[in-house]
Amino acid sequence: VNPGTFVKLQLLVPGESAVPGTTLGKTGIPSVQTAGTAFTVRVNGVDANWNVTPTANGSSFTINISSSDTNATLPSNANLSSGTQTFNVTLRRAGTATITATDTDDGTKTPSTSPAINVNSGAFAKLQVLMPGENPVAGSATGKSGSPLTQTAGTPFNITVNSVDANWNPIATNDTIHITSSDTNAVLPADAALSNGTQTFSVLLKTGGARTVTASNLTHTGI
Numbered sequence: 001v002n003p004g005t006f007v008k009l010q011l012l013v014p015g016e017s018a019v020p021g022t023t024l025g026k027t028g029i030p031s032v033q034t035a036g037t038a039f040t041v042r043v044n045g046v047d048a049n050w051n052v053t054p055t056a057n058g059s060s061f062t063i064n065i066s067s068s069d070t071n072a073t074l075p076s077n078a079n080l081s082s083g084t085q086t087f088n089v090t091l092r093r094a095g096t097a098t099i100t101a102t103d104t105d106d107g108t109k110t111p112s113t114s115p116a117i118n119v120n121s122g123a124f125a126k127l128q129v130l131m132p133g134e135n136p137v138a139g140s141a142t143g144k145s146g147s148p149l150t151q152t153a154g155t156p157f158n159i160t161v162n163s164v165d166a167n168w169n170p171i172a173t174n175d176t177i178h179i180t181s182s183d184t185n186a187v188l189p190a191d192a193a194l195s196n197g198t199q200t201f202s203v204l205l206k207t208g209g210a211r212t213v214t215a216s217n218l219t220h221t222g223i
Contacts, residue, residue: 002191004047006056008085009063011101012042013117018050030117035139037122038073038090041065041072043098043112045083056083062104065089069097069119071139071167077104093139094169122165122223124173126223129214130160136168143168156187156204161215165221167174172197175219179203183211191218204218 012018015031024058025046033039043063045056060079067086073090091097096116103109130136133149143164151157163173179201187204207213217223 003051006053009112010044086145120167
């Protein structure tokens with residue numbers, strides 16, 4: 001029995017296996033991934049019954065990989081080779097994400113999207129300080145958006161300190177945090193423990209100009 005005509009793509013993520021001739025064409029469920037850790041996916045060019053079509057080959061069938069994780073590290077486009085190709089993907093935002101394979105050369109080939117992949121945060125790597133005017137954006141390059149609002153000398157304001165992984169995803173810790181500032185006259189809060197990975201501190205800067213606020217981990221000084 002020979003494969004039929006190449007009509008669609010099949011995307012297989014870790015935890016899934018191809019089962020040609022079945023209704024879904026595969027079995028299994030996506031394995032849980034860790035933010036920032038690369039894994040391999042496979043794309044097959046298949047017929048209507050999920051049989052790999054070896055004639056899906058070369059530059060006529062170039063595959064693009066995209067993801068619902070807009071901060072993911074995605075591979076360059078690549079051609080199918082005898083109906084198949086592998087790609088490395090790194091998801092960076094904890095939560096759930098999907099991956100989609102599309103044939104950029106032939107719009108008649110049906111794309112394939114993975115089921116939702118659960119993505120766990122990585123190891124506790126650093127602290128994140130959010131000033132008024134800044135908002136967290138897990139998985140992004142800087143981990144936040146916005147810019148610090150101008151403050152008035154002598155007027156207190158709140159900052160937020162979060163424990164995060166290397167990709168700015170929240171980590172649940174209760175470590176003790178110490179706050180310092182480049183304003184040597186600032187009124188700074190007492191050391192306090194994070195609560196489930198976050199804590200708010202009140203800071204009062206007294207000296208005009210550009211000042212910084214720093215959070216340090218007293219429990220794990222290597223963070």
